[in-house]
Amino acid sequence: MKSLQVITLGCSKNTVDSERLLARLSSRYEILPESHKGGADILLVNTCGFIGDAKEESIQAVLAAAERRKSGEVGKLMVFGCLSQRYMAQLPELIPEVDAWFGARDLEPLVKALGGTDGDWTDRFRMDSRPYAYLKISEGCDRRCSYCAIPMIRGPHKSVPMENLVKEAEALARSGVKELILIAQDTTFYGLDLYRKRALADLIRRLSDVEGIEWIRIHYSYPADFPEDLLDEMATNPKVCKYLDIPLQHISDKVLGMMRRNVDGEWTRNLVRRFRERIPGVVLRTTMIVGHPGEGKRDFTELLDFIREARFERLGAFMYSEEEGTFGAANFKDRISKKEKSARLSVLMDVQRDISLSFNQSRVGKVERVLVDDYADGVFVCRSQYESPEVDGEIIVRYDPGNWEGKDPSSILGKFIDIKVTGADEYDLIGEPIKTTDR
Secondary structure (H helix, E strand, O other): OEEEEEEEOOOHHHHHHHHHHHHHHOOOEEEEOOOOOOOEEEEEEEEOOOOHHHHHHHHHHHHHHHHHHHHOOEEEEEEEEHHHHHOOOOHHHHOOOOOEEOOOOOHHHHHHHOOOOOOOOOOOOOOOOOOEEEEEOEEOOOOOOOOOOHHHHHOOOEEOOHHHHHHHHHHHHHOOOOEEEEEOOOHHHOOHHHHOOOOHHHHHHHHHOOOOOOEEEEOOOOOOOOOHHHHHHHHHOOOEEEEEEOOOEOOOHHHHHHHOOOOOHHHHHHHHHHHHHHOOOOEEEEEEEEOOOOOOHHHHHHHHHHHHHHOOOEEEEEEOOOOOOOHHHHHOOOOOOHHHHHHHHHHHHHHHHHHHHHHHHOOOOOEEEEEEEEEEOOEEEEEOOOOOOOOOOOEEEEOOHHHOOOOOHHHOOOOEEEEEEEEEOOOOEEEEEEEEEOO
């Protein structure tokens, strides 16, 4: 049996693609872990091509893989994903060491090229035993935000049928997954193509019936035409985390208009108020872009004021990146220097650090239910419903055999436990166990 290794770059959507791909190949190949440093008969690199930094990381990874190929450490090198989808015409000439290139929409041809099995893409080959998994509910995007290259890379929006997602969720639950994180280019658009309505709330109700799934978390929601029934579902369904990832990008009317976000500042402020009113205790994660060509000093000041007003518990920010082929690149001159963008990003994140610290400190002394993700160096790495993996902070709980009735730490992994929060900084929390909950 030949060996095969996949290196996955970029977002969690790429992770799902790699796991689905490996499921179709696992009966034919010995699957090597991504951390494997030795030889491999076949090496696949799943690339990201979204913004400048991600493209650079992917190019460097492909070049490193090409060196492994030249040295004989790797027998065959294939590259797929967003970078190759976006630059298919240029890359083969630039990096001739790659044996074959496939786009982000070419998973089926890649499976066939490698002699994989037939399948419906609901099976996953998971390289670890984490108690959470991403569930990609749709592909592509019909939005036309002026700065974003995703529609031309991933194509138009296409929902995955509910029955397929339920089947995938059931298999993930049997493998030990307790938390599903729903992802897509735009999760609130889910169902419009298949069911002629926004059906994310309906999907969540179906997934809530899957035995073993206890948390459902929503990522990548678009603010325009936000489905009202989803607010009700989040407020009343005990399995839905009181957590929402909704990238707002800006608050200035001028900047939002140039971004083609289909909302203005007033709409955005009212939407945030509705979240707070309709879902008591909700934690909001958002993303902002600084240094957009339309962002003057007043616009940036308005953005800072909005962040102070809305007090997002979680917030990430990025410097504007002009992406070729987008409406913005064709119509707006990227006139703000990288130095100024960096300065604005630093100021914004300083404001957010104070807000995040205040939120975390407000939790000290409270009892929270957490999921144990990992164990290392005498401590458990945990999360509550208010932390999403890989993007938010963690809750650190020290292992003391006396608190666990002598249980081996490995037996606690993937379990829910109750902890009391005893310390906090702007990112992470410290807790001590109250009791274990075997599930």
